[in-house]
Amino acid sequence: MKALVWHGKEDVRYDTVSDPEIEHPRDAIIKVTSCAICGSDLHLFHNLIPAMLPGDILGHESMGEVVEVGTAAKGTLKKGDRVVIPFTIQCGECDQCRRGNFSVCQRTNRKGELGDKVFGHRTAGLFGYTHLTGGYPGGQAEYLRVPFADTTHVKVPDGIDDEKLLFLSDILPTGWQAAVQADIQPGDTVAVWGCGPVGQMTIRSAILLGAEQVIAIDHLPERLSMAAAAGAITINFMEESVIDRLNELTGGEGPHKCIDAVGAESHVNTGQPDTILDRAKQMLLAENDRPHVLREMIYVCRPAGVISIIGVYTGLVDKVPMGQAMNKGLTFRMAQAHVPRWTGDLLRRIEDGQIDPSFVITHKVDLSQGPEMYRTFRDKADGCIKVMLRP
């Protein structure tokens, strides 16, 4: 089969690889009909996260048709089922899964000892996202082996295009969880840093959850225009002070809820000198991530407010103002999305016409154009916001 394979920093190739096989009775094999490139794939593209190896297949946003089912998964899946595959692999049985914390399932990381050492305790297996999370082959491919398939799938109906359903795998439940983490109440002003695909889903989730005012922060005109389309007030941080504008919009009190949909790779520019220092430290391996957004959120958030972090961080950060956070009594809530916790409800909202996630797709191409699309997406060229790939 064909697949997008990681060969090193900025080196993704459209390779011919052997087909996946059933390895465990709970496995299933799906024929991928659609997949996507995620913003967090760019952290792998940039080799920011250790534990990628040349030959790893990328991709954690996939959907398709079940073509083979292991004996233990036959009770819940059959050939021909149309499914979206969450980026998290969950057993459904461990204590964390029973609490709904699927992205920290304790059983599905087949290299859990590595996760234990690096994170303190292991997290769930993920598709195509380094050997820290199990080293599972990803779904930017023609076929995908789904471990724990009986609990790692979302069945979806025929009659709705892949474009509307694919993002149940990641960015829609991720954006939804970002908003839920913020515990949005009527009357709240919610500020969202980052208008990439997850930020766009977060904005719409915040609107649906009743935020009185949603403020979207970015610097790319096309992303700001997409945010404004959902009713967000936009701030271009290259043109005005984010702090000043947020205070202006909130009567000087700051947003009630602040959501970080940026994560490890804050935009580096001279207007935000801390980002230049972070970048220099990254190059010298003295820091892993660039937490400019964290610093800004902590500073401007209203006392006793909530900071919701959904942007992916990879390792160590520096100069985070814990003094400000502690003295202002901020609540922090963060996680990789517990996808299955939200997908049933979100599928219903898609079917009901409350949200149509296909709005975010700007590029729809053949899988063979994947290497070029990684460049386009990373360079934010050609108005690229979200790339959907067809094997």
Added chain:
Amino acid sequence: MSLTNLTHIARSEGDPRIERKGPSSLTGPDRLARALGWFSIGLGVAELVAPGRIARTLGLDGKEGLIRAYGARELASAVPTLSIDKPVGLAARLGGDALDLATLATALHRDNPQRRNAAIATAMVAGITLLDLAAYAGVKAVHRRDPGNERDYSDRSGLPRGPQASRGLARKDFQIPPDYRAEGTVADALPTSVA
């Protein structure tokens, strides 16, 4: 045995193996920049480790300290050149090339018994400078954002009922789960404060 076959020991037997490599996301300018970055490392190490030999070979006796400093400069410019911020590194390399050429120019006088070596080194640095220029221009070109071609997505609300009608729609049938609640008010439970 290729690297990707070697790394397969870190995967399970059933995981797909590469049978044939295909086109890469790395462009020609990217690869040129990488090669120049590694060249910087090699040259930088040599200048740090053997400044005396280099100085004698080129007739730049007494300039060992300067050569060592240039070695540190080469290593410093290698870091961004090999990173995703290649233009920064390549610009630093171009600045370094100018310094190298200026320094070598001082060794081209007739009284330098190593004049021929200095001339060869000057020609090599001039050639490397052209490569640095090509890499810099190439990397900037392939990774540009094409300003002026900005797209307008203001018709993409993603909310089929419209933003206004969608505001608070989920509150009718979605409760924030107890383990995600942070808000609340105790105003009703507090005794009235006396002014």
